[in-house]
Amino acid sequence: MLKRLELSGFKSFAKKTTLDFTHPVVSIVGPNGSGKSNIVEAFRFVLGEQSMKSMRGRAGSDLIFKGSKHISKQQRASVTITFDNSKKIFNLSGDNKESINLDFDEISISREVFADGGNKYKINGSEVRLRDVNEVLSSVHIGASGHHIISQGQADRILNSNTRERREMIEDALGLKVYQYRLRDSEKRLEKTEVNIKEVKSLRKEIAPHLRFLKKQVEKIEAAKDMREELSAKYEIFLSQEDFYIKDHGEKLQQEKSDLEKEIEILEKKKSSILDQEENGELERYKKQISGLDEELRDIEKTKQDLTHKLGRTEGMIEFQERVSKKEKKIESGSINMSRNDLSSFANELLVFVDSALGKKDISAITPLLERVRMHVADFVSRFESKEVEDEEIQSDGEDLKDLQKMRDHVRNELNRFEKEENVLREKISHFEKVMTDFSQERSMDEKKKFDLEMSRRDLLNKKQIIDLSIGEIDRLKSRFEDELREGQVLVGMDIKNFQNHELTLEEKDVSKDRDSQEKTRKEIERIKIKLEESGILGGVSEVMKEFEETTERDAFLMAELEDLEKSLDQVIELIHDLKLRLDHEFKTGIDKINKQFKEFFSLMFGGGNAFLSLIVQKPRRKKNEEGGYIEEEDGDGRIEHGVDINVSLPKKKVKDLQMLSGGERSLTSIALLFAMSQVKPPPFMVLDETDAALDEANSRRYGDMIENLARYSQLVVVTHNRETMSRANVLYGVTLGIDESSKILSIRLGEAEEYAK
Numbered sequence: 001m002l003k004r005l006e007l008s009g010f011k012s013f014a015k016k017t018t019l020d021f022t023h024p025v026v027s028i029v030g031p032n033g034s035g036k037s038n039i040v041e042a043f044r045f046v047l048g049e050q051s052m053k054s055m056r057g058r059a060g061s062d063l064i065f066k067g068s069k070h071i072s073k074q075q076r077a078s079v080t081i082t083f084d085n086s087k088k089i090f091n092l093s094g095d096n097k098e099s100i101n102l103d104f105d106e107i108s109i110s111r112e113v114f115a116d117g118g119n120k121y122k123i124n125g126s127e128v129r130l131r132d133v134n135e136v137l138s139s140v141h142i143g144a145s146g147h148h149i150i151s152q153g154q155a156d157r158i159l160n161s162n163t164r165e166r167r168e169m170i171e172d173a174l175g176l177k178v179y180q181y182r183l184r185d186s187e188k189r190l191e192k193t194e195v196n197i198k199e200v201k202s203l204r205k206e207i208a209p210h211l212r213f214l215k216k217q218v219e220k221i222e223a224a225k226d227m228r229e230e231l232s233a234k235y236e237i238f239l240s241q242e243d244f245y246i247k248d249h250g251e252k253l254q255q256e257k258s259d260l261e262k263e264i265e266i267l268e269k270k271k272s273s274i275l276d277q278e279e280n281g282e283l284e285r286y287k288k289q290i291s292g293l294d295e296e297l298r299d300i301e302k303t304k305q306d307l308t309h310k311l312g313r314t315e316g317m318i319e320f321q322e323r324v325s326k327k328e329k330k331i332e333s334g335s336i337n338m339s340r341n342d343l344s345s346f347a348n349e350l351l352v353f354v355d356s357a358l359g360k361k362d363i364s365a366i367t368p369l370l371e372r373v374r375m376h377v378a379d380f381v382s383r384f385e386s387k388e389v390e391d392e393e394i395q396s397d398g399e400d401l402k403d404l405q406k407m408r409d410h411v412r413n414e415l416n417r418f419e420k421e422e423n424v425l426r427e428k429i430s431h432f433e434k435v436m437t438d439f440s441q442e443r444s445m446d447e448k449k450k451f452d453l454e455m456s457r458r459d460l461l462n463k464k465q466i467i468d469l470s471i472g473e474i475d476r477l478k479s480r481f482e483d484e485l486r487e488g489q490v491l492v493g494m495d496i497k498n499f500q501n502h503e504l505t506l507e508e509k510d511v512s513k514d515r516d517s518q519e520k521t522r523k524e525i526e527r528i529k530i531k532l533e534e535s536g537i538l539g540g541v542s543e544v545m546k547e548f549e550e551t552t553e554r555d556a557f558l559m560a561e562l563e564d565l566e567k568s569l570d571q572v573i574e575l576i577h578d579l580k581l582r583l584d585h586e587f588k589t590g591i592d593k594i595n596k597q598f599k600e601f602f603s604l605m606f607g608g609g610n611a612f613l614s615l616i617v618q619k620p621r622r623k624k625n626e627e628g629g630y631i632e633e634e635d636g637d638g639r640i641e642h643g644v645d646i647n648v649s650l651p652k653k654k655v656k657d658l659q660m661l662s663g664g665e666r667s668l669t670s671i672a673l674l675f676a677m678s679q680v681k682p683p684p685f686m687v688l689d690e691t692d693a694a695l696d697e698a699n700s701r702r703y704g705d706m707i708e709n710l711a712r713y714s715q716l717v718v719v720t721h722n723r724e725t726m727s728r729a730n731v732l733y734g735v736t737l738g739i740d741e742s743s744k745i746l747s748i749r750l751g752e753a754e755e756y757a758k
Contacts, residue, residue, distance in 0.1 A: 001084040002685040002715050003106065009074035010045065011038040014065040014742035021685070023730030024711040028719045030735035035743030036719050039735070040689045043149055043717070046079040046111045047142060048121075048133050060117040068741035080110040083140075083684060091139050100132055109133055135181055141683045143172030148714075150674050151689035159658055159670050163616055163643025167587075170613075170644055173677035174590035176583055183579045190572045193565050200562045204555060211555055214548040221544060224535050231528045235488050238521045242481050245518070250474045257467045260460050267457045274446045274453075290429055290436060297425045300418055307415050314411065318404050484522075487529070584642075590680055591615065591644070597676035605668040605702050608651035613673075615642040646673065667694045668702075675706055682713035692722045700724040 002021045007013040012035040019026075019039070030036045041055040045063065049055060057063055067073030083090070085107045092100055100123060110122040111133075121133050142148055147158075147169055158169055171180060595612045602611035648655055648669055655661060661669060671691055678686055692703050704724050707716060718725055726732060732748035 002717070003082045003084050005039070005042060005046075006078075006080040006082075007039070007042050008079075009065045009077040010042050010079050011035065011063060011065065011077070012737065012741075012743040013038065013042075014068075014071045014074060014740070017743070017745055019733055019745060021715060021717065025707060025716045025718060025729045026731045026733065027726050027729030028717065028733045028735060029721070029726060034735040034737045036735045037151075037689065038743065040149065040151065040687055040719055042079045043081070043687050045113075046081045046109060047137060047149075048111070048130055050130075060113040060119065061115050063113050064115060065742070070740035071742055076112055076114050078110060078112040080108055082106055082108040089140050089684070090136055092135055100126070100128060100136070102136065107136070109136070135178065138175070138177040138181060141173070141175035141681045143175075143177040147173045147674060147677060148683040148685065149687040149689070150671070150691050152691055152693050156666055156670050158673060159646065159666055163645055166644040166646070167642065170590065170594065170677060171583070171587060173680065174586060174594075175681040176586055176590070179579055179583050179586070183576060183583065186572050186576045186579060190569065190576060193569045193572055197562060197565045197569065200558050200565060204558050204562065207551060207555060207558075211548075211551050214544065214551055217544050218548045220535050221541055224532055224541075227528050227532050227535070231488070231525060231532065234521060234525050234528070235484075238518070238525060239481070239484065239488070241518060241521075242477065242484075246474055246478050246481060250471070250478075253467050253471050253474060257464060257471065260464045260467065264457060264460045264464065267453045267460065271450055271453045271457070274450050287436065290433060293425055293429045297422060297429065300422050300425065304415065304418050304422065307411060307418070310411075314404065314408050318408060321404060484525075587642075588615070593680040594673075594676050597679045598673055601672035601675050601706060602648065602669065604706065605672045605699065606650055606665075610649040611669065611672065612647050614645045614647055616645050617642060664694050664696070664699065667691070668699060671703070671706070675710055678710065678714060682710075685715040685717060686710065687717045687719070689719045690721065692720055692725050695722070697724070704728045 004021060005019045006016065007018075008016040028036050028039055037056075041063075044055055052058055052060070052062065055063060064077040065071070065074040083106065085102070086105045088103070090102045090107050092102060102123075104124060106124075108122075108124055110125075112120045112122075114120075119130075121128050121130055123132065123136060137143070158166060161169065171177065591613050598611050598613065602609060646658060646669075648658065648661070650661075650665065658666070658669075688707075692700055695703050700722050701724055703722075704727065707718065707725065707728050710716060718729060720726060734746035734748055736744050736746065738744045
């Protein structure tokens with residue numbers, strides 16, 4: 001139910017003006033030019049009318065109060081219409097149901113227009129779109145066609161409209177506009193969905209080659225991953241075995257080398273000891289000592305021989321001296337004659353002996369004795385050769401004899417001593433000869449030892465050289481191991497270091513010593529590495545996988561989007577089909593209901609006769625095909641759109657065509673049809689703007705009866721000059737133009753209206 005209408009700055013209503021609609025029929029009266037029609041246009045304006053022409057303007061600014069001598073020009077115009085929604089007759093469907101709250105006892109719709117032509121729409125104070133306003137109004141059968149606002153000039157519009165336009169007006173009256181909106185939205189959605197499907201397919205088609213390329217790359221990556229896993233597994237065992245072999249074998253070789261070096265060092269020391277003995281010349285020293293002893297022995301033997309010989313001569317001399325002494329007594333008598341030459345010869349021999357004895361440094365012990373002998377002998381010879389030999393000297397010779405005897409004894413003692421020394425020397429020589437023999441044997445043994453040591457040394461050196469070669473091989477393996485580790489880290493990443501955590505079994509340890517088996521494994525690793533390198537998947541894997549994942553996700557998203565769109569397309573097509581079927585059904589059902597009411601109203605208006613609406617098939621619309629020709633376009637699902645024709649039969653008058661009706665007949669026919677249309681699905685209110693102007697008194701009464709009948713279903717706002725019509729109103733609003741050139745409203749009650757009507 002309509003409750004009120006508020007105008008501010010709208011056309012001739014400069015100031016805020018409120019019209020309350022508290023009764024079924026409200027009539028608006030007033031002289032021409034007072035602003036009655038501006039109220040009707042205010043209804044059109046607030047309900048979303050977009051045609052400025054229908055509101056007698058050319059632009060939005062024409063709807064704003066222009067100003068007068070007493071009131072300044074307004075910058076905006078606003079109209080608010082308020083409905084009673086206590087029965088919750090307003091509703092929305094779809095997305096707007098959540099965005100616009102209609103759960104109020106009153107629903108107010110406002111529209112403002114500004115001097116720049118801009119418009120603003122509000123529902124219960126919240127700014128909305130025109131589309132929202134139309135949908136809210138369509139839920140209570142107030143459509144954009146304006147069938148609920150009937151003016152004198154527009155009453156005939158339904159008769160003058162073509163069949164398609166007439167159909168739209170009837171659909172609007174039947175409240176099918178909401179379906180039209182939904183159908184239009186669905187068709188737009190269908191079109192948009194088809195465009196989206198095309199775009200999604202285009203996008204999928206666009207990324208398909210790249211996705212195929214990435215898929216191949218990923219397949220290569222997966223193959224490379226498998227190869228990496230295989231490589232990693234082989235690396236784990238191979239490297240752990242190599243690491244074990246290098247460390248274990250290397251340690252053993254180093255230990256063997258260390259042991260060999262110690263053995264070589266010992267041999268070197270032994271050899272050095274032998275060489276030191278040779279360098280010391282101990283054997284030669286022994287030889288020299290023996291040679292010295294031999295020479296010393298020979299000297300002693302010669303000295304001994306000389307001493308023995310001389311001892312004999314000394315004894316001879318002693319014997320001679322004794323004989324001399326015996327004959328001393330005979331000397332006195334001259335009986336004994338000593339040969340001077342013999343004595344001299346003896347003395348010389350004795351001196352030679354003494355000199356010889358003195359020349360031997362090894363017989364220095366007898367030197368004093370020999371010296372004394374020499375002195376005595378020399379003295380004796382001297383005295384013997386002297387012509388002045390006297391008896392005293394002869395006597396002293398006897399004393400010398402005693403000395404010689406003593407000397408002889410001493411020489412004998414010395415000779416014995418020399419014999420002892422000779423024996424000692426011989427023992428030494430024998431000892432040294434034995435030592436030299438032993439030493440020679442030892443040297444011979446040392447030579448053999450030295451030879452054996454040299455051979456052992458060479459053997460050890462050969463072994464050491466072999467070990468050094470093996471250590472070199474270990475170093476090479478270690479270097480290759482490090483290279484493998486670096487290469488493996490590039491190929492399989494940090495997983496390569498898993499070998500450090502791998503505990504070898506005894507069997508695997510034994511395998512590590514089998515170099516042929518290890519070499520075979522290494523070649524297998526090399527083969528995998530070559531295949532991995534040939535695959536070209538060595539770096540950027542994460543980027544490729546990420547791109548593939550993103551592209552796959554993008555394609556999957558597009559695929560899902562496409563499926564959703566196609567599903568949505570099917571749903572939209574089905575919805576469009578259902579909406580069209582429902583529209584057809586509702587429309588045809590509505591036509592039947594309208595025909596029933598149309599016949600009644602027509603018969604009432606004309607006192608008989610008949611009128612009905614009929615459906616006619618429209619020619620299918622045509623559109624160009626891709627080849628430039630034309631094809632017939634149906635309204636989806638084989639639905640052919642129907643137009644609406646009006647058929648009338650007047651009492652006592654034959655009419656074949658609407659054009660044969662008079663102006664009054666046309667007016668009554670259109671009013672009867674419009675009233676019939678409003679009865680099928682009555683709007684909350686209807687505005688009748690001087691639709692009774694052309695009626696005579698009899699028809700005015702019939703018109704008044706129709707108003708009372710309509711008022712049972714819809715609230716009526718009637719702008720009229722007809723007193724019969726005024727008499728049917730509950731409330732009259734009088735509109736006047738004030739001295740300030742703005743419209744004013746005066747309210748007149750029913751009793752006053754009757755008086756006014758009389």
